[in-house]
Amino acid sequence: MPRSSPEQPVFRFAPSPNGLLHLGHALSAIINHDMAAAAGGRFLLRIEDIDVKRCRPEFEAAIFEDLAWLGLSWEQPVRRQSEHLDLYAAALQRLRGLGVVYPSVMTRGEIKAAVAAAEAGGKIWPRDPDGTPLYPGDERNLPPSEQAVLLAGDRPYAWRLDVAKAVDLVAETLTWIETGAGPAGETGVITADPAAWGDVILSRSDAPSSYHLSVVVDDALQGVAHVVRGRDLYHATSVHRLLQRLLDLPEPIYHHHRLILGPDGRKLSKSSQDTGIAAFRAAGRSPAEVRAMVL
Known part of the structure; x- marks a missing residue:
């Protein structure tokens, strides 16, 4: 190339x-x-x-x-x-080496039930910018021996990014340059907020890489200097900036453009x-x- x-x-x-x-x-x-x-x-x-x-x-x-x-x-x-699945696997392995990922086994139904029970008890459950409840993170602090038991079991699992631990490891305020505009017209130097997404999935037992992981690896390997995409991915840039920093990948300039909406007002x-x-x-x-x- x-x-x-x-x-x-x-x-x-x-x-x-x-x-x-x-x-x-x-x-x-x-x-x-x-x-x-x-x-x-x-x-x-x-x-x-x-x-x-x-x-x-x-x-x-x-x-x-x-x-x-x-x-x-x-x-x-x-x-x-x-x-290029081997490249995403290598990136995940590097994050595992940093100690910022963990295996999770809760299904969507189990997450939904846990959130419903918490809200029924009066708790306000945090949600990501897309409105999805954050992952409870029940497996986040399991020792390696218990994580190995999860991986050896019959239940499907996902590797999730321990965002709080990753942010602490980076130990700096992450930003990006926005030449388009965010949902509220944000432009210029934008402060990233990866914690707003909770512990995002990076890989699943039935899918070798998530969008978040593969996109930052690909953009870096292809030398993409300008990431130009729809405004619906504006907030996801916070996660991408965190992964870029963890993996020592270059930082592109971002440009988020308007969306075309249907008659119902949705994208x-x-x-x-x-x-x-x-x-x-x-x-x-x-x-x-x-x-x-x-x-």
């Missing part, structure tokens, strides 16, 4: 092939492509296909077709996360077939018309 010079910044668009691209994806891809062109930089396409249960070859083929129809071009070869999803790029193409719309819809 070609190396970048300091004068040739790298941008990337990184969809998951678990459905057809919609107008929100078109916006993000076009912004990345146009910003790369304006900066004299490189535009990469990365396929984030770790979720083998949902990712399918026909959706990957559709991604290439939709982006090419929009008039976008990208460097070859395309990076597929499924081909578009891949289940919204009426907003799919392919649907507009089939209806006779031109690439220029789709670009005008999103920009």
Whole structure:
């Protein structure tokens, strides 16, 4: 893969092939492509296909077709996360060596029940920026011998980041440079707050890496200097900055752009077939018309 010079910044668009691209994806891809062109930089396409249960070859083929129809071009070869699982495993092993991860076995149902019981008793359960209850962390302080028993058992498990321990280990205030805008218009130097997410999952027994872990590893290895993505991932940057610091990875500049919302006011999803790029193409719309819809 070609190396970048300091004068040739790298941008990337990184969809998951678990459905057809919609107008929100078109916006993000076009912004990345146009910003790369304006900066004299490189535009990469990365396929984030770790979720083998949902990712399918026909959706990957559709991604290439939709982006090419929009008039976008990208460097070859395309990076597929499924081909680099060893790199994510190595990153997880390094975090294990730092003592900032632990195995957890609570299911979603068990977490929901624990939160419901606590709230029924009058406790206000903390939630992450997306509104999901934080993990109780019952296994967080188990000694290594008991952790080994969990891993040897029949229950599915996940490796979670002990955020409090990780923040203490870093022992500095983490920030990032935001050239877009957060949900409330935040821009400039932003103070990260990884603790707001609680102990996020980094890997599961049925999935070798989470989005949080794989994205920071990939961005570093591909030399991505500008992470340009939707505003729904703005708060996740706090977790990414913590992982970058723990793994001694470079810090990109971040640019979070607006989201395209559906008629119900929610961000578009891949289940919204009426907003799919392919649907507009089939209806006779031109690439220029789709670009005008999103920009």
